[in-house]
Amino acid sequence: MTEDNEWMKTIQNENEYLKDQVRLLRENYELRSLLSQHYENSHEGRIVTSHPAPVYPNARSPGQGELELNSKKNGRIVGEIAFQLDRRILAYVFPGVTRLYGYTVSNIPEKIKQASMKCLDGSVDEKKHRAMMQRYLSLAARLEKMGYNRDVHPVFSEFLINTYGILKQRPDLHSSPLHSSPADLRKIVIDIVPSKFLGDTLLLLNCLCELSKEDSKPLFAW
Incomplete structure (x- = not known):
């Protein structure tokens, strides 16, 4: 019985590990999808963000290329x-x-x-x-x-x-x-x-x- 219990515990631990790996892979895919959507929307002029756009007083507004460069650097x-x-x-x-x-x-x-x-x-x-x-x-x-x-x-x-x-x-x-x-x-x-x-x-x-x-x-x- 002891050996059976240890074997079952090993199987359960392996299953938990596999579940964690699958979850991480799924989250990896989801994050890449979200990032891809974010940049696609940015190219179309619809920047997806819950924060207001920054204000640049006494300076010219940055162009699209500059916005992409700043976003990439911050990433x-x-x-x-x-x-x-x-x-x-x-x-x-x-x-x-x-x-x-x-x-x-x-x-x-x-x-x-x-x-x-x-x-x-x-x-x-x-x-x-x-x-x-x-x-x-x-x-x-x-x-x-x-x-x-x-x-x-x-x-x-x-x-x-x-x-x-x-x-x-x-x-x-x-x-x-x-x-x-x-x-x-x-x-x-x-x-x-x-x-x-x-x-x-x-x-x-x-x-x-x-x-x-x-x-x-x-x-x-x-």
């Missing part, structure tokens, strides 16, 4: 928020690792195992493995108190990065102070992200702000 800021949070998490778990190509928050446990292997015989350095795992679990516990879900938000973060992109160059904090302002970034997120995904995106921003306070670095750190 990259949304992706950059997710990217910066992921980089913060990886840098904390893997201190001293400067080249993080192939590292994602989703595959941290796997990368911990790889990073703790000894070069000579391929065995695991238990002390190194334990130290990295403790850093990962302690950080995860702090983020989970803010609502971060390890089974959902790493994938959602990758989705935002793939959907919106990231900034092409380091912003000048003196000429573009909004990159260091949580309030301004929050406004951009609210303006850009569809309401269905707004809560999770704002949660990522909150987590980034918290980690920025801890390491005393700018929100967008390079």
Whole structure:
């Protein structure tokens, strides 16, 4: 009976995992559809937004091309928020690792195992493995108190990065102070992200702000 119960529990866990993956794929499709509709309507002169259009006093009204450029740039800021949070998490778990190509928050446990292997015989350095795992679990516990879900938000973060992109160059904090302002970034997120995904995106921003306070670095750190 014990083996049967364990087998049923395993099947149930796998089913829950598959349901989560299907839900994320469906939300991915829905968000891309919403974004596509948004830009199609923008091209037709019908910008879909619940906020009033900005007023530009003492300046000429921007043309359609300029509006599209500003919207695209702000979209990259949304992706950059997710990217910066992921980089913060990886840098904390893997201190001293400067080249993080192939590292994602989703595959941290796997990368911990790889990073703790000894070069000579391929065995695991238990002390190194334990130290990295403790850093990962302690950080995860702090983020989970803010609502971060390890089974959902790493994938959602990758989705935002793939959907919106990231900034092409380091912003000048003196000429573009909004990159260091949580309030301004929050406004951009609210303006850009569809309401269905707004809560999770704002949660990522909150987590980034918290980690920025801890390491005393700018929100967008390079």
